[in-house]
Amino acid sequence: MAERVITYSEAINEAHIQEMERDPTVILFGENVSSSWRRATKGLKERFGRERVRDTPITETSFIGMGVGAAIRGLRPIVELMLVDFGLVAMDQILNQMAKSHYMSGGAVKVPMVLRASYGAGTSSGATHSESLYSIFAHMPGMKVVLPSNPYDAKGLLITAIKDDNPVVFMEHRLLGRTKGPVPEEPYTVPFGVANLVREGSDVTVVATGRMVGLVMEAADGLKKEASVEVLDPRTIVPLDEEAILNSVGKTGRLVVVDEDYERCGFSAEVSAIVAEKGFNNLKASVYRVATPNVPLPFNPTLEKQLLPDREKIARAIRNVMA
């Protein structure tokens, strides 16, 4: 039987539908979520009604906080940020109230909420419409952070996120929305904290997330004659499958981390640091990071391209650790 192929956005849409059908406490709100122009949430209002699917005012602080409260009182809200960048106006509600209420309450309350957000650069949208920010969510304790890189994972991870009793930040890359891939029709889950071994290899381990996974695969293809590249996609950066990373580096002895977020104090630094601490004895070479340098993202497409990780930069880093 041929596998069904749908897009990343369609997979996300389907996860919503199946979970909202299964569980009447799942609700959805955010700016323009009832608009037919928005692929990930299209048709949900028509299907589940305006009580459960609501357009909000442009007030991220109040509606994210409302999600936290509703989650504490038994609903399972999916709250959408049009772009993750807009979450900066609401960081107290995200990083304190959403992420820490469970801990601060000593477990007395829980916050089963999903904060969905588009992210990512490459669309020439400028400094306030291009960021990744997931390293900030990972830095602050209390929330899980999910970065699906393909349609299959997008659906399975979102279903896991909705079922999870913890706050989850679910990050959808803007440029992956139309990417196609095989996705089962029935509901399924992809577990958190289990890395996906995208490609086996023996010379060098490359850890990459989101849109970077595809770029790494292209780079690895181009280097076939020079290096056997193992590609790991952690899928969730909190929780992180440290074991898979350490095992892979144990085998290859070399590590490159490819990350779209800013380099300084970013996820790429974290992976480096973990390996420098726990995998040092297996390391044969310096650990390289290919991340966005510490520069705001410019509007001009050529300038933007200059900053973002790409196939060439990834290939160069792989060659460097092999040298």
Place this chain on the structure above:
Amino acid sequence: MAERVITYSEAINEAHIQEMERDPTVILFGENVSSSWRRATKGLKERFGRERVRDTPITETSFIGMGVGAAIRGLRPIVELMLVDFGLVAMDQILNQMAKSHYMSGGAVKVPMVLRASYGAGTSSGATHSESLYSIFAHMPGMKVVLPSNPYDAKGLLITAIKDDNPVVFMEHRLLGRTKGPVPEEPYTVPFGVANLVREGSDVTVVATGRMVGLVMEAADGLKKEASVEVLDPRTIVPLDEEAILNSVGKTGRLVVVDEDYERCGFSAEVSAIVAEKGFNNLKASVYRVATPNVPLPFNPTLEKQLLPDREKIARAIRNVMA
């Protein structure tokens, strides 16, 4: 001549006075900055008048943004956050508008503003009154990040910050306010991006900032017979004196990073990653981080202590890299 000894808070107060006398465009505002109970800003209103020293409403978004605008139009505002934690309600103004306006404008405008903020744990104040957050400021491009660990640096770095044409986040540790040290009476600057070699040693390099520096010195004292510890205080984490760190590790071959911020994607990860990339060939042992684990800070003092870096944990890490 005996050196004058004053506290960290007094040093900060004096830097304000000297800079406000020198430059009439320096102004100060924030919550209760005219209150006589607040040591760092005490007396400034009386001295410079209510036009230049103003109490604001509890609206961090609006008054930080106001600082950005005033800086763009020729003033040099010092804007105070009572605690850095409260900045979370205003992250767009800090991370986008303050930090990126210079870049986004292609250099057409500049933002010579100092955002002063108290930070830090150890006072049993709970999850929303104890954080460090500087790794977030360091992660996002466009602002300098300063962490004075003693009165001398506090004064000199603040004067440098006020004179700097860029946005500077100046972070004052809550528990250092009454720490005393020698501080010259006349104005002086301490340059950004130049680490302070607090103690020379040959076996292991420890990089530490803020209140951690004192703890590391105590730990190093206790280990005198076991290890010759070199202690480096970067003083500014943006810009970071990478050279000093790499040179020191080049000499000792071992690195421990001690950081009060959360471990994951924190400043400690960044220092590890830099050394794993650029100093790998000199490394003789795993790189250890002693940071706050990824757990919100609890109210109970014993629980809080359990999480924070302390002398014992630092000593253990040093012993580990020496083993």
Place this chain on the structure above:
Amino acid sequence: MDKETKLKLYRSMVRIRTFENGCRKLISEGKLPARFGMYTGQEAVAAGVSAHLDKGDEIGSTHRPIGHLIAKGCSLKKLLAELCAKRTGFNKGKAGPYHTFDPESGSLGANGIVGGSVPMVAGYALAHQIKKDGGVAVSYFGEGASNQGGVQETLNLAACWELPLVFVCENSSPEVQRMLGHEIDYPQLSIERISDRASAYGMPGSSHDGWDVLEIYEVAGEAVRRAREGKGPTLLEFKVHQIEGNLEGRIEAEEDDRVWCPIHNLKQKLLADGTLTPEIDEKIRKEESAAVEEAIAFALGSPDPEPIEAFDDVFVEGA
């Protein structure tokens, strides 16, 4: 108003003040590590509002939470244990005064961020609206907090969605503008009455003396009813005088502050109309003192958490 209600209000206020006096004593003895804003002088607000609330209703509170939590009916023992950072506290000693959460009584919760709880309260109200269970939520905040962006956003959102929510602003700067006791140099409020903002959100609003629990009871009743009936939110403002300093075990404020003291105020009225006699008063005070003593004994006798518990509760286990 019936006698019983009046006495209930009186008792609720006495309980809060007795409890805070107990805290003052423990603090002075070094037995209570928490620092927090005292509610002394404001008791009428929480007592008058919460008299209309059921267990299934919620309140959201501030850095000055004791009155709100107690009036909502939380356990004094577990509250004091939490303030003493004990394992038997509502939150195992992790919350302290700024983040106390008690889902059982609907005290959800204190908040260390000015205005931080207000959006969350909209979520409690939304849950009631969606579950159609007739519940309401109350959001307490100060006049300082009333300016915070998230608070103003939530006023708008609650009105747009007609949430079953009552906004209660306790204005402690009714004459001189103060912040945390400091007389501020520039005003923090561009208007005299916070309730003047109600019409800016298309909701009813009014301002009242916060030391008159009988009036508070009336207006809060109306607002809670309105919310329960699905007619949307109301903004109530109560002017309060924060009574500073250690009362040294006394229940009523000193002479100077008596005029603002809600307990003194109600006592005079109830003595005059015969609801209260010195004997009943004595009895209430004794009972509440005993309850607070019991809470103190419980708290001080409770175990500390084990250090290793610091690592628990970051995530829901098994999830």
Place this chain on the structure above:
Amino acid sequence: MDKETKLKLYRSMVRIRTFENGCRKLISEGKLPARFGMYTGQEAVAAGVSAHLDKGDEIGSTHRPIGHLIAKGCSLKKLLAELCAKRTGFNKGKAGPYHTFDPESGSLGANGIVGGSVPMVAGYALAHQIKKDGGVAVSYFGEGASNQGGVQETLNLAACWELPLVFVCENSSPEVQRMLGHEIDYPQLSIERISDRASAYGMPGSSHDGWDVLEIYEVAGEAVRRAREGKGPTLLEFKVHQIEGNLEGRIEAEEDDRVWCPIHNLKQKLLADGTLTPEIDEKIRKEESAAVEEAIAFALGSPDPEPIEAFDDVFVEGA
């Protein structure tokens, strides 16, 4: 109002629309990489307000910035070059439409975050207040933005400090509530008129038709005067109809939209009172078309930045 002023207003509106039509053409030809909100239908607001501003005054704008920037007197060439991501743009191609800054004309600046520029404008006003130079600042924002916390906070702060500031809300949802063109399911505004919020901040406010530039000119003049005289901020609301779609080079809106079209509107009046003749109209349009053509030629003929320039301007050099 004198003839000259009327013609100046007319020309300003024609310039904005001609410029945006030029952008539309470039976009359809794939020569302009920027995406942004068009100001078509709203020109009267920027034209009427900015007619009262000097170079030393500032405006803060939004994701729909073209009209605000042009009316404030910025260079068409450098603006178009910026939109085309060229090195000769105001911001060397780094800003694009969402972050354009032109300190020379006081256009400071567009903003990609809804409400993001509003607190900054308070800073421009503060600088005037402290320097006592008689300058004022104007903050433009939409009705959607009016709910943002930072915007509401700034209304309060500006009033508390009596900043020389005029808040200009362009309400594009005067009848049906829309966001980015989508008809929203729940209202985003709990009141009918944004200006009803003015009294909540103790400042004067009023609502007007945004397609009547003569009225806008009058009320904005009053607000700017008030600010310059140190009497504090004003909140003005203008109802606008965003005219969608490509005008295919036409200056006036199509039949359906004519009633809301500020250019059509003023033109009829000026033809009637003799200020404008078809010949003068023709001349103005030709001149503005020529200016836009010149800007297009400049922009398209300008060099791209060198890739390596991406790394410049993170920090002020030498600092």
